[in-house]
Amino acid sequence: MPERFGYYQNELYLQGYGGAKPPFSTDATKLEDSAAQVLEPEAFSYVAGGAGSGATMHANREAFDRWKLVPRMLTDATERELATTVLGTPMPAPVLLAPIGVQSIVHPDAESATARAAAALGVPMVMSTASSTSIEDVAQASGDGPRWFQLYWPSDSDVCGSILARARAAGFSTLVVTLDTWTLGWRPCDLDAGYLPFLRGLGMAVAFSDPAFRQLLEKPPEEDTPTAVLRWISMITGTDRDWSALPLLREHWDGPIVLKGIQHVDDARRAVDAGMDGIVVSNHGGRQVDGAAASLEVLPEIATAVGDRIEVLFDSGVRTGADVLKALALGAKAVLLGRPYVYGLAHGGEDGVRHVLRSVLADLDLTMALSGHRRLADLTAAALRRA
Numbered sequence: 354m355p356e357r358f359g360y361y362q363n364e365l366y367l368q369g370y371g372g373a374k375p376p377f378s379t380d381a382t383k384l385e386d387s388a389a390q391v392l393e394p395e396a397f398s399y400v401a402g403g404a405g406s407g408a409t410m411h412a413n414r415e416a417f418d419r420w421k422l423v424p425r426m427l428t429d430a431t432e433r434e435l436a437t438t439v440l441g442t443p444m445p446a447p448v449l450l451a452p453i454g455v456q457s458i459v460h461p462d463a464e465s466a467t468a469r470a471a472a473a474l475g476v477p478m479v480m481s482t483a484s485s486t487s488i489e490d491v492a493q494a495s496g497d498g499p500r501w502f503q504l505y506w507p508s509d510s511d512v513c514g515s516i517l518a519r520a521r522a523a524g525f526s527t528l529v530v531t532l533d534t535w536t537l538g539w540r541p542c543d544l545d546a547g548y549l550p551f552l553r554g555l556g557m558a559v560a561f562s563d564p565a566f567r568q569l570l571e572k573p574p575e576e577d578t579p580t581a582v583l584r585w586i587s588m589i590t591g592t593d594r595d596w597s598a599l600p601l602l603r604e605h606w607d608g609p610i611v612l613k614g615i616q617h618v619d620d621a622r623r624a625v626d627a628g629m630d631g632i633v634v635s636n637h638g639g640r641q642v643d644g645a646a647a648s649l650e651v652l653p654e655i656a657t658a659v660g661d662r663i664e665v666l667f668d669s670g671v672r673t674g675a676d677v678l679k680a681l682a683l684g685a686k687a688v689l690l691g692r693p694y695v696y697g698l699a700h701g702g703e704d705g706v707r708h709v710l711r712s713v714l715a716d717l718d719l720t721m722a723l724s725g726h727r728r729l730a731d732l733t734a735a736a737l738r739r740a
């Protein structure tokens with residue numbers, strides 16, 4: 354394990370901050386408020402916002418509140434075993450960083466800072482297709498760190514193949530294909546602010562550095578950005594693909610493939626039938642379908658239906674160690690942490706992401722200990738009660 358995160362007191366206070374106050378809160382639920390103080394209003398709204406009325410974003414949190422841990426005593430949880438392996442990737446705890454695009458709008462070091470922070474802890478980073486940093490630069494920042502690549506699936510097969518070949522060559526081991534964002538959801542915050550970072554040419558580093566994409570353009574993106582942006586957006590949006598198209602991805606990717614954005618048990622079964630290796634039960638943090646079910650609400654039925662045949666990962670609303678425990682007890686193999694690490698990035702770049710990650714991992718470790726669980730395998734529905 355690259356760095357021991359262990360007990361909160363040892364790690365953050367004695368080693369990390371030497372007993373001094375940390376630079377900002379160790380409570381990820383508070384970071385949103387303080388991030389609002391340090392970010393441009395539009396950038397903050399873009400990150401914090403959800404689709405429509407925000408109903409799904411709120412439902413994601415409410416669903417966590419409906420489940421309560423029921424701690425067990427005298428179980429000897431002095432030493433916990435949090436390390437696990439998902440699709441061949443070893444990790445110190447069942448936590449990955451969710452793919453989040455355009456990180457340059459919150460910090461100039463953007464995805465490179467995130468990659469360094471994740472690598473320092475051995476936590477896998479899922480890099481977004483909509484990154485503000487190219488595949489090769491993220492890989493370099495990530496060094497020996499574990500890394501997965503998230504795909505917004507280009508309709509042009511040459512471009513798709515080129516991007517995936519680059520990701521594979523750069524050491525990204527697992528492909529995460531996001532299905533729930535084939536067009537952007539109705540996001541009043543961004544609409545009201547007239548703010549969409551992509552239309553300003555942000556979050557285009559993967560596309561603009563891709564030789565196959567550049568070949569399709571009459572003028573390079575540096576000379577005519579709006580045309581290049583529109584060409585790219587038209588390529589990654591649309592419904593012209595269905596389940597039968599998934600084998601095409603196998604032609605370009607020989608590693609594990611995970612489908613992200615699964616909410617319905619029948620879609621989870623289809624992912625198994627299509628020979629996929631994993632799914633992420635996710636509603637994109639409530640950013641796509643306003644009124645969609647909370648992801649935690651649908652997790653148990655999906656895990657029961659397919660959990661023995663495919664890796665079931667989870668995101669949308671994870672903020673604390675207890676949240677991780679609950680998702681695992683309800684059938685997830687690991688969770689993806691979303692907005693909180695972006696707020697860490699906003700507060701302090703690489704150090705900020707590390708701070709958030711260490712806080713969540715240490716909180717997870719302690720909550721696991723005090724709930725009486727030694728091993729991840731001990732986390733079953735019996736560890737919970739529905740309120």
Ligand SMILES: Cc1cc2nc3c(=O)[nH]c(=O)nc-3n(C[C@H](O)[C@H](O)[C@H](O)COP(=O)(O)O)c2cc1C
Pocket residue numbers: 399400401413451452453454481482483484503531613635636637638639640668669670671689690691692693
């Ligand atoms: C600012 C922002 C950008 C995102 N960009 C992507 C992306 O590029 N690709 C993707 O698959 N998911 C993206 N997501 C969704 C996350 O991967 C994840 O599903 C979501 O953040 C989980 O919800 P939470 O933040 O409430 O925990 C984005 C989320 C946010 C907040």
Ligand SMILES: CCCCC(=O)C(=O)O
Pocket residue numbers: 454483505534537637640
């Ligand atoms: C093409 C959209 C990329 C960013 C994204 O997924 C989000 O804002 O939720």
